[in-house]
Amino acid sequence: GENVEQHPSTLSVQEGDSAVIKCTYSDSASNYFPWYKQELGKRPQLIIDIRSNVGEKKDQRIAVTLNKTAKHFSLHITETQPEDSAVYFCAAPGGGGKLIFGQGTELSVKP
Amino acid sequence: EAGVAQSPRYKIIEKRQSVAFWCNPISGHATLYWYQQILGQGPKLLIQFQNNGVVDDSQLPKDRFSAERLKGVDSTLKIQPAKLEDSAVYLCASTPGGAVEAFFGQGTRLTVV
Numbered sequence: 001g002e003n004v005e006q007h008p009s010t011l012s013v014q015e016g017d018s019a020v021i022k023c024t025y026s027d028s029a030s031n032y033f034p035w036y037k038q039e040l041g042k043r044p045q046l047i048i049d050i051r052s053n054v055g056e057k058k059d060q061r062i063a064v065t066l067n068k069t070a071k072h073f074s075l076h077i078t079e080t081q082p083e084d085s086a087v088y089f090c091a092a093p094g095g096g097g098k099l100i101f102g103q104g105t106e107l108s109v110k111p
Numbered sequence: 112e113a114g115v116a117q118s119p120r121y122k123i124i125e126k127r128q129s130v131a132f133w134c135n136p137i138s139g140h141a142t143l144y145w146y147q148q149i150l151g152q153g154p155k156l157l158i159q160f161q162n163n164g165v166v167d168d169s170q171l172p173k174d175r176f177s178a179e180r181l182k183g184v185d186s187t188l189k190i191q192p193a194k195l196e197d198s199a200v201y202l203c204a205s206t207p208g209g210a211v212e213a214f215f216g217q218g219t220r221l222t223v224v
Contacts, residue, residue: 006153031210032210032211034212034213042217043202043215043216043217043218044154044202044215045215046212046213049212051210089154094156094167095167096159096166096167097142097159097161097166097206097208097209097210098156098159098166098167099144099156099204099213100156101146101153101154101156103152103153104151104152104153
């Protein structure tokens with residue numbers, strides 16, 4: 001089955017710096033890669049996703065890149081702000097359409 | 112559009128007791144998931160329904176956990192008997208089906224003492 005590894009587990013940056021979170025997946029048939037943000041005590045919410053037919057997607061300060069050959073994808077946040085502080089999860093589909101999540105990255109943006 | 116509804120929000124029980132959680136997905140969403148999220152970890156899939164049928168329950172501890180979605184809409188997840196290690200947030204999510212965004216409920220925080 002699908003296995004998703006996410007690194008780093010914690011990340012601390014200064015406000016205005018960039019943050020990068022990386023995930024690797026095992027199932028070469030996976031074709032959809034979402035990223036979720038979970039603030040303390042709240043539900044995970046989708047922030048950006050990418051499908052396997054593109055290599056990069058951007059939405060304002062957030063971008064995701066996908067390398068299908070190497071089976072990894074990354075979340076890039078530029079000009080970080082304190083409100084970006086949260087836990088970020090990557091995910092990839094396993095068989096039958098289920099979503100398998102990474103272990104999460106706790107991002108802390110220091111003012 | 113109404114979101115995924117879950118209840119209760121919080122539950123504290125003693126070990127060996129039973130507990131049930133309820134989820135109402137977004138209207139029209141055929142796929143429903145139950146995830147277990149232990150503090151500091153990512154959501155772990157317990158069971159996936161497509162309408163009222165089970166697609167995947169390979170990670171569900173079937174000796175103590177059960178789930179149903181009888182009419183293809185609401186779902187309940189039950190734990191009987193509960194263990195200390197079951198303390199976690201139980202998240203319900205739904206999608207229309209296929210590789211698309213999963214919408215999560217607020218979750219039920221279970222504490223087993």
